Amino acid sequence: xxxxxxxxxxxxxxxxxxxxxxxxxxxxxxxxxxxxxxxxxxxxxxxxxxxxxxxxxxxxxxxxxxxxxxxxxxxxxxxxxxxxxxxxxxxxxxxxxxxxxxxxxxxxxxxxxxxxxxxxxxxxxxxxxxxxxxxxxxxxxxxxxxxxxxxxxxxxxxxxxxxxxxxxxxxxxxxxxxxxxxxxxxxxxxxxxxxxxxxxxxxxxxxxxxxxxxxxxxxxxxxxxxxxxxxxxxxxxxxxxxxxxxxxxxxxxxxxxxxxxxxxxxxxxxxxxxxxxxxxxxxxxxxxxxxxxxxxxxxxxxxxxxxxxxxxxxxxxxxxxxxxxxxxxxxxxxxxxxxxxxxxxxxxxxxxxxxx
Numbered sequence: 001x002x003x004x005x006x007x008x009x010x011x012x013x014x015x016x017x018x019x020x021x022x023x024x025x026x027x028x029x030x031x032x033x034x035x036x037x038x039x040x041x042x043x044x045x046x047x048x049x050x051x052x053x054x055x056x057x058x059x060x061x062x063x064x065x066x067x068x069x070x071x072x073x074x075x076x077x078x079x080x081x082x083x084x085x086x087x088x089x090x091x092x093x094x095x096x097x098x099x100x101x102x103x104x105x106x107x108x109x110x111x112x113x114x115x116x117x118x119x120x121x122x123x124x125x126x127x128x129x130x131x132x133x134x135x136x137x138x139x140x141x142x143x144x145x146x147x148x149x150x151x152x153x154x155x156x157x158x159x160x161x162x163x164x165x166x167x168x169x170x171x172x173x174x175x176x177x178x179x180x181x182x183x184x185x186x187x188x189x190x191x192x193x194x195x196x197x198x199x200x201x202x203x204x205x206x207x208x209x210x211x212x213x214x215x216x217x218x219x220x221x222x223x224x225x226x227x228x229x230x231x232x233x234x235x236x237x238x239x240x241x242x243x244x245x246x247x248x249x250x251x252x253x254x255x256x257x258x259x260x261x262x263x264x265x266x267x268x269x270x271x272x273x274x275x276x277x278x279x280x281x282x283x284x285x286x287x288x289x290x291x292x293x294x295x296x297x298x299x300x301x302x303x304x305x306x307x308x309x310x311x312x313x314x315x316x317x318x319x320x321x322x323x324x325x326x327x328x329x330x331x332x333x334x335x336x337x338x339x340x341x342x343x344x345x346x347x348x349x350x351x352x353x354x355x356x
Contacts, residue, residue, distance in 0.1 A: 048085040049073055052124045062201075064179075072116035084120070089129045092117060096135060110137035143318055144285040145277050152286055155278075158271040163256065164264045166221045167232055168283065173214040175287035175305050177201065178262075178280045182255040184231040189218060200306050208304050225249035232256040288316045 045053075052073060056066040076095050077084040087095075099105045099113055118132035147155070152172060159165040171181050180197050188196040195210040218231055225246045227233040234254040262280055269278045284305070291301050302313035 045070075045074070046077065046083040046085070048083055048120075048125065049077070052120050055124050056119070068112055069116035069119060072113045073120050076117070085125055089127075089131055092121065092129070093131050096131075100137075107137040110135070143315065145275065145279075145282045146289045147274065147278065147282060147286045149290060151272070151274055152283070154272045155268055155274060158268050159264065161264070162221060162224070163232065164261065164268075166217050167256070167261060168265070168268075168280075170214055170218060171280065172283040172287055173211055174208045175284050175291070175301075176208070177284060178258050182232050182258060182261070184218075184255075185229055186222065186227075186231060189215065189231070197306070204306065206303070206306050227252070230255045235260075285316070288313065289320055292316055292320045 049070065053066070053070055056069055061069075073084055076087070076092070079095065079098075080087060080091070096110070096113065096117070100110055105113065114132050114135050114137070118129075121127045121129055122132065156165060156169060159168060167181055170176070170184075171178065174181075174195060174197075176197065177200070180200050183198060184195070185198070188198065189210075191207060193209060193212075194207045195215075197206050197208060200206060222231050225233060227250050232255055233249045234252045234256050235249070258280075265278075265280045268274075288301055288305060291304075292298065298313055298317070299310060301316070302310045305313060307313050
């Protein structure tokens, strides 16, 4: 077990060695240039791609979405060895087919690729290609993974590092996405009984109820480093010594990286013997399902989760054991008692006449 948690610590210390997934900004640590990710310099972007990057900023897309779109356009540029603005519709169609068949892109990845290339060619370059309307990549309708309450407690019991335990409990208690949790700021805890989630999916703020116990845990963890901005700062520059000192945590400019949190979850899932496929986002699904089981309105849960459409939240109705039991009990209560049946001779007069 010690070896497993040592791996978690090593992953956490590597947060500063690569680009932060939570902030989208590159690490400022001087050791980054020594890593394998920067061995071969990338060719400069063509003018058409620089213009597309400006368009994406004007559309106010999330930084991660902008980065994904630019990466997909760079991919087709690299494959064809030049400015992708010179490609025709048939070449782009062939490229999409290549991504799907040769690389086995998932439906979600294919939809992102289509959106990226459609924005580049149709919106930015002014093409009027019908190709992007014809590509269809529907996802399978699967139910999300949900842990039982006992499994959630078992997960927490095996996590030994305070920052990981605190953020796992926070994510579950408020039904958050991992990117929302790591961005939590000191000022977000100043609303009584609630926590403010800033610039979540769709660039929307929302407020979520937070249990007093979790609020206390967040404050106690913050006191261990007293970062002026983040509740969960990155490990800072103390990773070389194997320990992130409070001073190093307080001085870092980035929040905790999501990679180390995901690594900790993977090891905790194995240690707690949880179902295969359990990830950090499973805590969010479990929150929604358990709230429904406690009788909380689905409209409230939808608002707490930050769903734009309540139909997205309705999937949790299929996962609620208590709701199924309540439905069976309700049907049993409203069902009239079965009448005693008389003999067939006595009820023949109730049957419709037979045709001759």
